[in-house]
Amino acid sequence: MNNLIEKIKGSETIVITSHYSPDGDSIGSSTALYHALRSLNKEVYIIIDDVLPQNLKFLYNEVTINKSDDIKLQNYILVSLDCGDKSRLCCSQSIKENAESIINIDHHASNDSFGNINYVDSKASSTCELIYNIICAIDENLIDKKIGKCLYTGLITDTGNFMYSNATPSSFVMASNLINIGIDKQNIIENIYQSNPLNLVKLIGEVIGTLNVLEERIAYIQVTKEIMNKYNVDFNDIDGIVNYARDIFGVEVGILFKEKSPNEIKVSFRSKSYVNVNEIAGKFRGGGHKRASGCTINMSLNDAKEVVLRETIKYI
């Protein structure tokens, strides 16, 4: 980490970017690092060429986030956060190419160390935990309530509020320290977990009606295009519904079937303890992790359900 810190200290202009489809950890780590570097009197830019999620406004309304075309840059280093693959960086090609140096900070196991300097730790809960370590190593006193709020957000969004197995002892110690600093934890919780769109909640109620259990171990829910239209809910906002299927007593695998269009069915898999759903998704040219995976099937909703359930039964 020392050469990383030396590089940052020795640079005047620092550009921060992250992956497409920004989330709590990418925005949280970007804004936290932004505030810390501003305290060190650096010229700092965050570039995200994508739509920013509404529920993270409480973080990004305290900084300026630019698009690649907004600014003219020269003599800068590029800090890539939470992004395992250079091609998924959410900035223009020229910003990547013209950087004097790229610092790659990430916790994805798939990260191929594409930076000139790499700080990649796949055991870390979140990129925010790595940024916390870096800022502490620079100067512990830099971490104030504003930075703490950003870091706590990434920590909880990437660990399911400490529910997932990636929440390690150090994640809990970090949380403890941030609360000691005086962050308004309840306000963060309200923004992240207690601000569901009414229409989404109504949609959830209706689609739970489609919940079915197969062989006592597989539970599945379907969401048709028609229902998404009825409630005006975006296709990308309904992934969490798969948890209602998984979190039933005795169920090992939860599956969500989402009808993106009449012959394009997105399937999300979640398992609890022993089924490797990465393998099941792999049978349909999808992938992911052992406990969370997905695939796309170009069939009707009913046909997709049939082939996927037939395959899943083999694993329970």
Add this chain to the structure above:
Amino acid sequence: MNNLIEKIKGSETIVITSHYSPDGDSIGSSTALYHALRSLNKEVYIIIDDVLPQNLKFLYNEVTINKSDDIKLQNYILVSLDCGDKSRLCCSQSIKENAESIINIDHHASNDSFGNINYVDSKASSTCELIYNIICAIDENLIDKKIGKCLYTGLITDTGNFMYSNATPSSFVMASNLINIGIDKQNIIENIYQSNPLNLVKLIGEVIGTLNVLEERIAYIQVTKEIMNKYNVDFNDIDGIVNYARDIFGVEVGILFKEKSPNEIKVSFRSKSYVNVNEIAGKFRGGGHKRASGCTINMSLNDAKEVVLRETIKYI
């Protein structure tokens, strides 16, 4: 805490009991203390004269839990856990009266220090956090995976898995230490949060259909006796549904109306940040806390809704 530890160390026979309607914190703290005292070669009994929740079986199947009438006791001290009021202790009158001494360990603000020795800390997240402190003070090495599992369960059930404001820096440090000891956190999560009865999930789906929002700040849901019968779901198992109402964007107060019988409506209130729902419940001879309260109204469901909503509007 020293005299408490001396009293425990000097006693041969120790009886542990807790409040009626046992929950994660009462069972978790009772079983944790049981295991620790057994390691110290004490004769230990847990007495709970009530039905034990199914989802906590993974804790109490490792100990013997007695009813008051099961055992003949003499020369014992009684340890009361997580119980603010001697009259709510879940054991017989004679067991309370014949104890040589009562040790009262609790975190409820309302606790009136009814013990001969009292360790009451209303700032503690849970009684499990107090038991953790006590066992650490006796001998840190006593805390093994079995005890850690019990303590972690009480910690997360009383803090909503660290979501509520009572999760303090010391709660997070305790979690970190327990995970370091090697507890199977994911197994605890599975037992507590991922083992919902199928019928309850189906009921939730249906009652979300009754969700309504008033003045953009009040959301309410109703559950009729008929629906509880349809899904064979117990009246006591549906309290959590109120969160679906509160956790909507822009909503400050969530309300759940439960029809216990045709003229007996239980009302649960939850608020996010500024409405004191304890005051609202107080208007109907109920009570609770600022952010969570309840009352019972002897009217029809529709009439109860009308009077409660009319009152609630005054507070937003």
